[in-house]
Amino acid sequence: MVSSTYARRTASAAKPFILRPSERGELSTIIIRSQNSIPSTQPQQIPLQKSLKTDQNASVVNDALKAFDDMLQLQTQPPISSFNTLLGTVAKSKRYRDLFIMFDRMAEVDLLPDYIGMHILLNCYCDLKRVGLGFAVVGGIIKRGYKPNIVTFTSLIKGLCLEDKLGDALSLLRKIIGFGFRPNVKTWGTLVNGLCRSGNAKVALRLHEEMRNGTVGFDLKFDPNLIYYSCLIDGLCKEGLVEKGKELFLEMEGRGISADVVAYGALINGLCRIGDWERGRDLFFQMMDRGIRPNVVTFNMLIDALCKEGKTDEASGLLDFMIRRGEKPDSIIFNTLIDGYCLERRIGDARKLFVSMRDEGHERDVASYNVLINGYCKCGRSDEAMSLFKEMLCNKYKPTVITFNTLLTGLFQKGKVKDAQELYSSIKDYDLTPDSATYSILLDGFCKNDCLEEAIEFFQTLEKSGYKPNSLTCNCLLDGLCKAGKLDLASELFGRFSEMELAPSAYTYSIMINGFCKGGQLEKANNLFLEMEKKGCAPDVATFNTLMRGFCDNNDADKVVELLHLMAERSFVPDSYTAAIVVDLLSKDQSYLKYLELIPSFSDKGEEMRTR
DNA sequence: ATAGGGTTAG
Numbered sequence: 001m002v003s004s005t006y007a008r009r010t011a012s013a014a015k016p017f018i019l020r021p022s023e024r025g026e027l028s029t030i031i032i033r034s035q036n037s038i039p040s041t042q043p044q045q046i047p048l049q050k051s052l053k054t055d056q057n058a059s060v061v062n063d064a065l066k067a068f069d070d071m072l073q074l075q076t077q078p079p080i081s082s083f084n085t086l087l088g089t090v091a092k093s094k095r096y097r098d099l100f101i102m103f104d105r106m107a108e109v110d111l112l113p114d115y116i117g118m119h120i121l122l123n124c125y126c127d128l129k130r131v132g133l134g135f136a137v138v139g140g141i142i143k144r145g146y147k148p149n150i151v152t153f154t155s156l157i158k159g160l161c162l163e164d165k166l167g168d169a170l171s172l173l174r175k176i177i178g179f180g181f182r183p184n185v186k187t188w189g190t191l192v193n194g195l196c197r198s199g200n201a202k203v204a205l206r207l208h209e210e211m212r213n214g215t216v217g218f219d220l221k222f223d224p225n226l227i228y229y230s231c232l233i234d235g236l237c238k239e240g241l242v243e244k245g246k247e248l249f250l251e252m253e254g255r256g257i258s259a260d261v262v263a264y265g266a267l268i269n270g271l272c273r274i275g276d277w278e279r280g281r282d283l284f285f286q287m288m289d290r291g292i293r294p295n296v297v298t299f300n301m302l303i304d305a306l307c308k309e310g311k312t313d314e315a316s317g318l319l320d321f322m323i324r325r326g327e328k329p330d331s332i333i334f335n336t337l338i339d340g341y342c343l344e345r346r347i348g349d350a351r352k353l354f355v356s357m358r359d360e361g362h363e364r365d366v367a368s369y370n371v372l373i374n375g376y377c378k379c380g381r382s383d384e385a386m387s388l389f390k391e392m393l394c395n396k397y398k399p400t401v402i403t404f405n406t407l408l409t410g411l412f413q414k415g416k417v418k419d420a421q422e423l424y425s426s427i428k429d430y431d432l433t434p435d436s437a438t439y440s441i442l443l444d445g446f447c448k449n450d451c452l453e454e455a456i457e458f459f460q461t462l463e464k465s466g467y468k469p470n471s472l473t474c475n476c477l478l479d480g481l482c483k484a485g486k487l488d489l490a491s492e493l494f495g496r497f498s499e500m501e502l503a504p505s506a507y508t509y510s511i512m513i514n515g516f517c518k519g520g521q522l523e524k525a526n527n528l529f530l531e532m533e534k535k536g537c538a539p540d541v542a543t544f545n546t547l548m549r550g551f552c553d554n555n556d557a558d559k560v561v562e563l564l565h566l567m568a569e570r571s572f573v574p575d576s577y578t579a580a581i582v583v584d585l586l587s588k589d590q591s592y593l594k595y596l597e598l599i600p601s602f603s604d605k606g607e608e609m610r611t612r
Numbered sequence: 613a614t615a616g617g618g619t620t621a622g
Contacts, residue, residue, distance in 0.1 A: 118614085158615070268618095331620085332619055338620090377622095
């Protein structure tokens with residue numbers, strides 16, 4: 001190992017520590033007084049500083065920053081490990097902007113970070129989704145004569161996962177295993193988390209099972225812990241595989257690992273999301289019986305679940321209960337409840353809570369505004385949504401892409417195409433970049449407001465700018481073209497999917513099938529239905545419904561019945577659209593009454609699905 | 613002194 005170089009400078013070379021607005025867009029700066037100004041013990045805060053009021057770690061971090069500033073000015077420099085401790089504290093609080101300033105300050109006095117310090121920097125880049133810079137740091141680590149270890153690679157794997165480079169993460173893992181590195185439980189946890197967050201919980205589960213069963217194909221010390229299991233359980237639950245999650249939960253406890261509030265939360269949230277509020281509540285009580293104290297996050301899951309069920313008053317009661325238990329509500333809880341009122345179209349109550357937040361000293365954040373703006377938009381009150389937007393700007397809240405996407409949706413819904421276009425062009429003025437959702441909203445908005453030309457033109461501009469539209473964005477235009485009867489243009493765009501390296505989804509096919517059906521080209525619709533299966537894209541209930549609706553409207557009842565049989569064969573659960581088609585079919589021709597027998601077989605399956 | 617977990621808004 002190479003020892004770190006300390007070149008010392010006089011204490012006066014170090015500047016007072018001035019923190020700039022951090023990554024999270026905090027509104028002001030704080031100044032930590034340097035020794036030679038006022039010898040105060042407390043860091044001075046300018047009142048505008050928002051995050052610090054709510055951030056419990058803020059004082060710890062501020063103390064660390066002050067100590068760091070002091071240490072840089074000492075005549076006898078403390079050991080590098082002391083700097084590392086402070087770097088580690090700030091890194092843990094995710095105050096990356098401050099962390100970079102610390103590294104800058106160190107560089108100013110020629111104090112090179114050592115092995116640990118470089119890993120803190122590496123991990124920081126990975127968290128910021130700048131894994132390329134992370135690799136550069138690794139290059140620096142090697143250049144300095146250090147050897148990367150499993151910590152180095154775990155950080156890189158996380159960075160790759162965060163940038164959605166799952167394939168690269170996996171091949172890096174394979175490579176280091178080949179080099180003889182031994183991934184540990186944190187490495188596996190990182191990978192499992194990465195897989196789950198990118199919608200690959202099933203892959204994570206397979207990996208888990210292979211490791212557990214010893215069939216993974218390489219030498220492995222499998223020693224899962226609570227956090228590892230929590231990642232997996234949460235990932236499975238988020239993909240709706242709650243029963244698998246429960247199994248893993250039991251497997252974990254079977255290994256003597258007791259669940260904590262997070263592990264329980266994963267399951268409770270999973271159950272709530274699939275609408276199994278009863279079992280979610282039971283689990284909540286079970287958790288409390290075991291002496292595990294629910295916290296704000298747990299309560300938020302339940303409050304959100306109640307809100308989504310339309311039981312906002314009960315949700316509000318639960319919030320009171322939480323407060324009585326001594327948990328301090330945070331902005332997320334309030335935002336959830338405000339959203340609940342909005343969902344119920346109780347915009348007055350939503351506004352009241354929004355106002356009372358400020359009056360009672362609870363910090364609002366940009367999401368509070370976004371939620372309420374969405375509420376107004378959903379109620380068709382886009383003017384009030386826009387005034388709220390202006391109000392948030394006046395109050396120095398920085399809008400996000402979500403703010404714009406919400407407003408754009410609201411404006412298009414009210415047919416205010418010009419306003420929407422204007423708002424869209426203003427996005428860049430806020431240092432924001434539209435995302436794929438913005439593009440979809442624009443395309444969809446143009447199409448639904450009879451501005452097909454604008455939609456086509458916008459799409460072309462996007463492509464010319466080098467942007468690669470994703471399939472969801474293409475679907476918007478595709479749907480617009482189909483609904484406008486421009487089947488030739490739609491077919492052309494559909495035909496370009498592979499050239500654009502996009503895979504049509506079941507939804508894409510449904511759009512095209514619907515287009516052909518409405519255009520009276522039933523055969524083409526049917527061929528597309530057959531084609532999608534050949535290409536490995538499984539139709540879903542909506543695809544069946546679309547095609548059946550086409551045949552039904554075309555009075556081809558036999559074909560509808562054939563498709564109904566096919567659905568039943570494949571254990572599809574029919575929905576209300578399916579039901580409407582069947583009803584239509586029967587009203588057209590009583591002789592199809594005999595096919596009613598299909599319905600009980602469906603509903604049995606539906607029941608089975610629900611109770612499983 | 614460096615790597616891994618849960619909640620809201622489109």
